[in-house]
Amino acid sequence: MKLNNHSLSFRWINCQCFEFKLPNGKTIITDPCYDYPENPEDRIADIFRLRGFHTEDLEACDYVILNHTHSDHMVNLEDVIRRFQPIVICHSGVAAQIAEVYGDILPLTSIYAVDYNGRYEFDGFVLHTYHGMHKPQRMMWDGCMSKADGISQQEKLKRLHTLGSLFNMNFIIDLDNGFRMAFVGGLDDGMAHILEDKRPNIAFRNKLTNGMDVDVVSDDWVSFMTEAHAQIVVPMHFEVWENMDPGFSEKTFIEANRKAEEKGLTARVAPVKRTEWYEITLSMQSR
Numbered sequence: 085m086k087l088n089n090h091s092l093s094f095r096w097i098n099c100q101c102f103e104f105k106l107p108n109g110k111t112i113i114t115d116p117c118y119d120y121p122e123n124p125e126d127r128i129a130d131i132f133r134l135r136g137f138h139t140e141d142l143e144a145c146d147y148v149i150l151n152h153t154h155s156d157h158m159v160n161l162e163d164v165i166r167r168f169q170p171i172v173i174c175h176s177g178v179a180a181q182i183a184e185v186y187g188d189i190l191p192l193t194s195i196y197a198v199d200y201n202g203r204y205e206f207d208g209f210v211l212h213t214y215h216g217m218h219k220p221q222r223m224m225w226d227g228c229m230s231k232a233d234g235i236s237q238q239e240k241l242k243r244l245h246t247l248g249s250l251f252n253m254n255f256i257i258d259l260d261n262g263f264r265m266a267f268v269g270g271l272d273d274g275m276a277h278i279l280e281d282k283r284p285n286i287a288f289r290n291k292l293t294n295g296m297d298v299d300v301v302s303d304d305w306v307s308f309m310t311e312a313h314a315q316i317v318v319p320m321h322f323e324v325w326e327n328m329d330p331g332f333s334e335k336t337f338i339e340a341n342r343k344a345e346e347k348g349l350t351a352r353v354a355p356v357k358r359t360e361w362y363e364i365t366l367s368m369q370s371r
C-alpha cells in the first residue's frame with residue numbers, strides 16, 4: 085500500500101519571489117522581482133537580477149502577497165497584474181499607494197489590505213500576519229523620495245519604495261490540508277516566539293547577512309533552524325550570493341546541515357535552485 089497526499093509545490097524565482105501552488109490549485113506569488121532594465125549608473129542593481137526570467141514564465145497567480153515594497157520586492161508587480169489580474173494582499177500602510185500607482189490596471193477591490201496580528205480567510209488558505217522589521221539601512225525619507233530607485237528607475241514607484249522601509253509584514257499560511265508555512269522577511273522581531281508557538285512545517289527566511297564566510301553564515305542559518313521549529317527551512321533572497329559567487333550558498337547550506345545534525349536539530353536547510361519546482365508530499369506506505 086502506498087498513499088501520497090500533496091501538501092505544497094513551490095519554486096524560488098529570485099529575491100523573495102516565490103510561486104506557490106496550493107493543494108486546491110490556487111497559486112500565490114510573493115514579492116515579484118526578477119528581470120528589469122539595465123541601469124549603467126547603478127551596478128548594484130545587477131546583483132539582484134535574474135536574467136532571462138520573464139512574467140510569461142510564471143505559470144499562474146491568483147494572489148500576490150507583499151512582505152514589503154522596496155523595488156527588489158515589487159519591481160515586476162505591474163507585469164504580474166497585467167498578466168493575471170490577481171488579488172494583491174499588502175499591508176494597509178501601502179494599500180492606497182498601490183491603488184494609485186496601478187490605478188489604470190488594478191481594480192480597487194482587487195487590493196486586499198491587511199494589518200498586523202490579523203487572521204484572513206482565502207480560498208485554500210488562512211493568512212496570519214505579523215509585524216516585521218527591515219534590517220537597518222541608512223535610507224532617510226528625503227533622500228529616498230528625491231529620485232527613483234536604482235532597480236526600478238521608475239519615478240512612480242518612488243513612494244512605494246520609500247514606504248518599503250516603514251512597513252514590513254511577516255506571515256504564516258495555514259493550508260486547507262493542515263500544512264503550515266511561515267514567511268520571515270527580515271529581522272527576528274519577535275518571530276522566534278511566534279514560530280515556537282506555531283511550529284510551521286516549513287519556514288522561508290531572508291538571509292540576514294551579505295557576508296561571504298561559510299562558517300559565520302552557516303552559524304546564522306543554524307540559529308534560525310533552532311528557532312524556526314520547522315522541519316524544512318528554505319532560504320530566500322540569496323541571489324546576491326548566487327550572482328557574485330556561485331557555489332558559496334550551496335557550500336554554506338551543506339555546512340549548516342552538518343552543524344544541525346551534530347547539534348541534534350531535526351530541521352534542515354533546503355539548498356533550493358532558482359526556478360526549479362519542488363513538491364512536498366506526505367506519503368504513507370506499508371513496510
Ligand SMILES: [Fe+2]
Pocket residue numbers: 152154218248
Ligand atoms: Fe528591502
